[in-house]
Amino acid sequence: MKSLLERFVSRGGKPEFGTPGPRVAGGELPARLFGVIAEFANAEDLLHAVPKARKEGYQVMEAYTPYPIEELNDAIGHGPSRVPVLVLLGGIVGALFGFGLQYWTSVIDYPLNIGGRPYNSWVSFIPITFECTILFAGLAAVLGMLVLNRLPMPYHPVFSVPRFQLASRDRFFLMILARDPHFRAGDTFRFMETLGASHVSDVED
Amino acid sequence: MTPADQDSNRADVGSGTPPVIAPGHTFGSVTDKISAIVLTRKTPIGWWFGFLIAFALMNVMMVAITYLFVKGTGIWGINIPVGWGFAIVNFVWWIGIGHAGTLISAILLLLKQTWRTSINRFAEAMTLFAVACAGIFPIIHTGRPWLAYWLFPYPNTMGVWPQFRSPLIWDVFAVSTYATVSLLFWYVGLIPDLATLRDRSQSPIGRVVYGMLAMGWRGSARHWHRYETAYLLLAGLATPLVVSVHTVVSFDFSVGIIPGWHATIFPPYFVAGAIYSGFAMVMTLSIPLRKVFGLEDFITMRHLQNMAKIMLATGLIVAYGYGIELFMAWYSGNEFETFMIKNRILGPYGWIWFLLVLCNVITPQFLWLKRVRNSVVGLFIISIIVNIGMWFERFVIIVTSLHRDFLPSSWDMYVPTKWDWSFFVGTLGLFFSLMFLFIRFLPVISIFEMRTIATGDDPASADTKDMGGAA
Secondary structure, three states: OHHHHHHHOOOOOOOOOOOOOOOOOOOOOOOOEEEEEEEEOOHHHHHHHHHHHHHOOOOOEEEEOOOOOHHHHHHOOOOOOOHHHHHHHHHHHHHHHHHHHHHHHHHHHOOOOOOOOOOOOHHHHHHHHHHHHHHHHHHHHHHHHHHHOOOOOOOOHHHHOHHHHHHHOOOEEEEEEOOOOOOOHHHHHHHHHOOOOOEEEEEEO | OOHHHHHHHHHHHHOOOOOOOOOOOOHHHHHHHHHHHHHOOOOOHHHHHHHHHHHHHHHHHHHHHHHHHHHOHHHOOOOOOOOOOHHHHHHHHHHHHHHHHHHHHHHHHHOOOHHHHHOHHHHHHHHHHHHHHHHHHHHHHOOOHHHHHHHOOOOOOOOOOOOOOOHHHHHHHHHHHHHHHHHHHHHHHHHHHHHHHHHHOOOHHHHHHHHHHHOOOOOEHHHHHHHHHHHHHHHHHHHHHHHHHHHHHHHHHHOOOOOOOOOOOHHHHHHHHHHHHHHHHHHHHHHHHHHHOOOOOOOOHHHHHHHHHHHHHHHHHHHHHHHHHHHHHHHOOOHHHHHHHHHHHHOOOHHHHHHHHHHHHHHHHHHHOHHHHOOHHHHHHHHHHHHHHHHHHHHHHHHHHHHOOOOHHHOOOOOOOHHHHHHHHHHHHHHHHHHHHHHHHOOOOOHHHHHHHOOOOOHHHHHHHHHHHHO
16 A cells, blocks of 8 residues: 555656755766756747757756746656546545445435435435535545645755746746756756856755 | 737737737736735725725624524524525525636636636635635524534434435535635635745745745646646536536525425526626626726726626526516416415515516616626626625525415515624625735736736847847
């Protein structure tokens, strides 16, 4: 059970989280470098920079934008989200719970004759079954999104970059993580500067 | 934002239809303008004035609730035969008002109506506060409100369960699910904007409070992807939910055998009425809001016109519902149904029925005129009249159906007491107090969604334009 849960929220293969992996670079890394982040003035520049970084061989990166950009998730190499499956499961569990609750209480635990209606008045049980379906699916959508995003997370290394505040206003950011096998502190920094970024800075862990 | 999107918004500017956002706004300017209401602008004197009035009225409710707990429901005008008075009238009225918020935020999102973007946030807040007001009434109506939790199925020492064949228990589930899902929808929508407020707040308290509420949101591509998926699915779930809630509320009546309640038209007629009154309330709130905070760029005439059209359409459905009630009373040939309609129109409460027709059927017909749809003052007046009319509708349905039922010897009149009025006025106070606090402390328009429709060029981006060769 635990391993299943762990697998579901596992950090394996997830670039953005967890401690940096083994450093392949020799000696040149500053201590506890989390990644290098570049700031772009508009979405187009960021969208042009992502494939270039991928072409250069970088795999473990993350982009930050002030509003959702649909194509970015795919461009950066993240897979589809698992939220829909959770919502479906939530809905199924909710429906079973809703109907099961009414069936068990009205037929098994305490059968009552209400105006001669059958104990299993399934038609009358539909509204509550429906409401429970929606409730559980809705909770699964929100909690699933938060858990998979590993929120709440009060601190993250990107917050140590002063200009990162603008990610929630009008600036677009691309970070290549130190965990990337291709990452070389100086080289990556210089590469990011060629992408058309207005600022490039190190992100300390 | 792709260039194609920008073009489509610009095309709106060129044609006769007003735009959904004034031209020239950038990511930065929408962020600054909306967050400034919360963070930097001085609280307008009008805010204090309005909040203090609303807060005073809310205290009327607190007094009324205290007195009710001491004396019991005998302080109201209810008795046999009218056992459901103002409390249920107000409950249905408030819960109906809430429906427009969900409709705007969920159904219009699924239909890709971009104009919803600048009104969905406060419409959702309105939903939440209206449901809070509505929720008070059934609880205090139980007579022993401190035992209201008996409505929920929990294992108890008495060994009994709620009666699941009753619409009243369906209502418990429908309204509590609705409140929960509306809260989730609203809060999820707020998370990215709370992060914006966290990053822009100058005060340490603001940073800490908004920071905790934002839960460490940083807008990463992967997060946005899951976020958008969850938000869209929530919208898909909220859409059938909102229809189910007022349907279940109408079951509270239509499953009973009282003439005037026992009608199959009730579910669609109630849902249309709910949306009708809800849009009227959104209009009543948005017109002063855009004026006081100078949000005319974001809540444009396009929004007001579209809401007016929805009000007109749902108003016609409601009018059709009234017509069908009259028709069925005649067509059924049932003497109790016929009497009920005659009594409703010509009986002692007949004047309220005529007011209801005046407010709900005749007044919205002015919305056919383009000149009226273009007049802010006209729309404001019509929206208030419709709000009042919808309250009359619930009064007519509940009181005139009950006060003269099958047995003339049990007929009686229902007269609300001053405590009935206190509860009604008090929940208005609660609603507006919450609304004023919301406007002051949270972004009243969804900032991140406004960024997706902002069409202006960002002057700040000029310093990197020399990178054009890279594209």
